[in-house]
Amino acid sequence: MNDAPADATRIELLEDAHAGELLTLRRAAFVTEAQQYGDPNIPPLTQTLAELRDDLARDDVVTIGAWEGHRLVGSIRVELEGNRATLGRLAVAPDQQGKGIGTSLLFAILPYLPEQVTEVWAFTGKDSKQNLTMYTKHGFEEQFEDAAGELTYTYLRRVLHEVEARNESHA
Template identity: 65%
Template sequence: MSEDQVRIDVVTADHVGELLTVRRAAFVTEAQLYNDPNIPALTQTLEELLVDLESEDVVTLGAWEGARLIGSIRVGIEGDKATIGRLAVTPDKQGQGIGTQLLFAVLGHLPESTKEVWVFTGQNSKHNIALYNKAGYEHQFDQVAGDLTYAYLKKVLEAGAIVDDDADNAVRGDN
């Protein structure tokens, strides 16, 4: 599948059921990694997800292949800070660059005043940490929450340039 066959757009309440299904399918491997079936991405209800989608401080993007939702990413916005979470790609589409596309696409949906973007993932999720490092996020600290330890990574955005030059060039084909 080539990247131009994937459409990235804002997820609306019309797709809440699909979104919940994508997240649950994607996060099962995380639950297995941590031997914890109660991670937040797996316990969020349809009603809670709907409230989240309708929040003015949250942007959720989806990746579609035709009519099928195959990935999503959520970003919460607080002042000049954005926090990415719930990056999910369906198991059959993982490893094809969809997560990376979503990670870069979300930058274009942030307010111009955004100065830094944070992301967190389980400390043992080495694949996720590598993905974030490759996208320019740097490890800042770890934090224990119950039985899990989360790694927090940050990307500082340049004023007026919220999309990476490399990603922009790749989209335009300039490199």
């Protein structure tokens, strides 16, 4: 039995049964981004339900969601490749932004990563100041920019265990 308060946020793996709600959440969350860049065709807005279901079924992708009661209010997708995990599609419902859900998801994904993962990458639009601030605040460092059509992405990296290793050497 779960003793958490009814309004507590719970975070868990998303499955095929959540695909419709996840698609709706992402579209709501990424409309602002699309408006900022004047591009309604960014991938989170053009992905079909069938494509999303295929993505959720992949062995090299982990997607978790944050729930408030029965409502999906946030999600994050991680693609795994060797020692690298790439975060993507971090989405928080527009009316829930600024409450720490995105940050909670950033940290909640870590236990789902295989042991061999030593670095986590993230990318966001280079003009997405709020996203860049959140990532750098939590140990991600800007690495490079890459243009994709009209949009330029900033790629950031966080080396896992680097902070822990520094702290241990000062103990």
